Amino acid sequence: MRIIYAVFALLLNISIFAQNHDKELRDLYYSGKFNELVQLSEEYLKSDSLNPVFNLWHGEGLVELGFFNKGKPYVQKAIEYIGDNDSRKAWALNYLARIEFLTQNKLKAKQLFIDCIDSNTSPKAIESSKFLLVELGLHDFYSDFEVVESEHITFHFQPNSIVSNKDEFVELRENAFQKISEFFGVKIPKKIDFIIWNSNEDAKKLGIKSLGYANAKFCVIHSRSNQTRGHEITHVITHYLANDQIKTRFINEGIAVCFDLSNNNRLEIINNQKEKDSTQVIVSIKEAWTNPKAYPEWVYYPLAGEFVFRILDKWGKNKLIDLIKNQTYENALLIYGEELNAIISELENEIN
Numbered sequence: 001m002r003i004i005y006a007v008f009a010l011l012l013n014i015s016i017f018a019q020n021h022d023k024e025l026r027d028l029y030y031s032g033k034f035n036e037l038v039q040l041s042e043e044y045l046k047s048d049s050l051n052p053v054f055n056l057w058h059g060e061g062l063v064e065l066g067f068f069n070k071g072k073p074y075v076q077k078a079i080e081y082i083g084d085n086d087s088r089k090a091w092a093l094n095y096l097a098r099i100e101f102l103t104q105n106k107l108k109a110k111q112l113f114i115d116c117i118d119s120n121t122s123p124k125a126i127e128s129s130k131f132l133l134v135e136l137g138l139h140d141f142y143s144d145f146e147v148v149e150s151e152h153i154t155f156h157f158q159p160n161s162i163v164s165n166k167d168e169f170v171e172l173r174e175n176a177f178q179k180i181s182e183f184f185g186v187k188i189p190k191k192i193d194f195i196i197w198n199s200n201e202d203a204k205k206l207g208i209k210s211l212g213y214a215n216a217k218f219c220v221i222h223s224r225s226n227q228t229r230g231h232e233i234t235h236v237i238t239h240y241l242a243n244d245q246i247k248t249r250f251i252n253e254g255i256a257v258c259f260d261l262s263n264n265n266r267l268e269i270i271n272n273q274k275e276k277d278s279t280q281v282i283v284s285i286k287e288a289w290t291n292p293k294a295y296p297e298w299v300y301y302p303l304a305g306e307f308v309f310r311i312l313d314k315w316g317k318n319k320l321i322d323l324i325k326n327q328t329y330e331n332a333l334l335i336y337g338e339e340l341n342a343i344i345s346e347l348e349n350e351i352n
């Protein structure tokens, strides 16, 4: 009898242990600490390699860090060992769909998102799959969009597109892609899916947020027809400079504006925008850098673009790449030294 109790107590302990580990891993996932998630789940898998939950957290962490090929067998193992009624099965299907999309298997990805929705278990996973079907351009809604392929981009034009010269539109963006990816020396995992909408309202009807934007991780762009050729493409390319970047709005948007290939006069745009503002703002670049909502939009677009242009001009590409990987003001000070503050003051004096 005593042995039975001992075994029972041991099993109970193991189960409590596993639950604690699960909570620990879940907390890391939801706080975006994917490096730590991968390390810790790997540790737990060493003594419990078939544990479906540890496999799933490990696979999800790897996918979030951009190592989707490496994450695939873990997610597959989770699908194999998790029961059909368990809500985690839905997440495993959702993540395998993401992996298939990133490896250009769109039909498989679509089916897996649908399987996740049909599993009818985790409302959050189902919501995510429904949204990704739309955002990644996989939804049936897109079947009447006109698809045009260039070397690095798949274009999807809304029916009755307001783009009058599609050949020119495609060529300009393909050339922009080649120029920007060559500059940064980056290879992205798949062709960009470039979806061109006639209006914000049309996109909104389907659940797409305000145009235009890039989901850089999936190399997907939702664009208005009149956006600059380089802005969203730059978001996608620079995302793949490092897989655990620390992004700030000021630098991330500044880089996209700096490389938008538009030849816009940024200072002129800043002055025009300032005139339109109802209240006069005195801009502190450091404040804009650390607070993504402190100022009107023009501070985070043309002004940030001008700032990035100046530091690139003065200190060159390699240091800019270091900044893209960790975009905080503190890291910029480490990279550029105190002279950074002189550049900041100079630009502030010009615009305030």
Ligand SMILES: [Zn+2]
Residues within 6 Å of the ligand: 231, 232, 235, 253, 256
């Ligand atoms: Zn942007």
